[in-house]
Amino acid sequence: MIIGVDLDGVLAGVLPELIKYHNDKYNTNFEKEQFNSFDLWKIWNCTKEESLERVFDFYNSKYFRNIQPVEGSQEAIDILSKKHDLVVITSRASVVKDKSIEWLSNYFPDKFSKACFTSPWYEEESGYEKAQACKELKVKVHIDDNLSFARKCSENGTKVLLYNQPWNQLDKSDSLPENMKRVYSWNDIVEKIQGLEDEMYRMQ
Numbered sequence: 001m002i003i004g005v006d007l008d009g010v011l012a013g014v015l016p017e018l019i020k021y022h023n024d025k026y027n028t029n030f031e032k033e034q035f036n037s038f039d040l041w042k043i044w045n046c047t048k049e050e051s052l053e054r055v056f057d058f059y060n061s062k063y064f065r066n067i068q069p070v071e072g073s074q075e076a077i078d079i080l081s082k083k084h085d086l087v088v089i090t091s092r093a094s095v096v097k098d099k100s101i102e103w104l105s106n107y108f109p110d111k112f113s114k115a116c117f118t119s120p121w122y123e124e125e126s127g128y129e130k131a132q133a134c135k136e137l138k139v140k141v142h143i144d145d146n147l148s149f150a151r152k153c154s155e156n157g158t159k160v161l162l163y164n165q166p167w168n169q170l171d172k173s174d175s176l177p178e179n180m181k182r183v184y185s186w187n188d189i190v191e192k193i194q195g196l197e198d199e200m201y202r203m204q
């Protein structure tokens with residue numbers, strides 16, 4: 001089957017480097033657990049414009065070049081790539097498209113058949129979203145850490161594995177849709193995908 005894989009927070013451990021960048025440059029003491037939202041300006045206590053400038057500055061820094069794969073991702077992608085067609089679906093800004101593709105070929109050589117750059121989050125209005133990309137690429141399961149993108153994919157009929165992170169926790173009254181499961185590690189992802197395969201096999 002075709003599996004969509006998000007880049008930041010799922011394959012690429014971007015936050016540890018972003019935190020190091022910010023703490024070094026702005027003399028702050030942020031820790032991962034404080035990042036309970038994608039609205040960085042709320043966490044950094046600055047304007048939205050300023051937060052975007054900082055992220056773009058980070059893209060050009062040594063910290064960005066030092067981003068490491070998320071724990072267990074290389075082994076799991078190796079296993080999954082033997083049976084499935086894997087595609088990267090990321091909302092990372094297109095200005096770092098070349099650097100991102102280079103990073104992927106460095107840490108995940110020949111594992112992905114495609115890297116799709118969807119509506120960048122810094123553009124207020126963009127029609128092209130991950131949900132649409134999943135549909136067009138015939139993705140059966142998409143793995144993401146962004147709750148809003150994940151919900152749109154699931155509403156659009158794509159099964160979603162939500163990679164557990166401090167920024168995708170639910171309010172008490174809220175729950176995940178039936179076709180979305182929370183996963184806690186790459187081992188967990190491999191197991192869940194095996195489970196889905198078994199389920200699809202039984203339905204045939």
Ligand SMILES: [Mg+2]
Nearest residue numbers: 006008009145
């Ligand atoms: Mg992400």
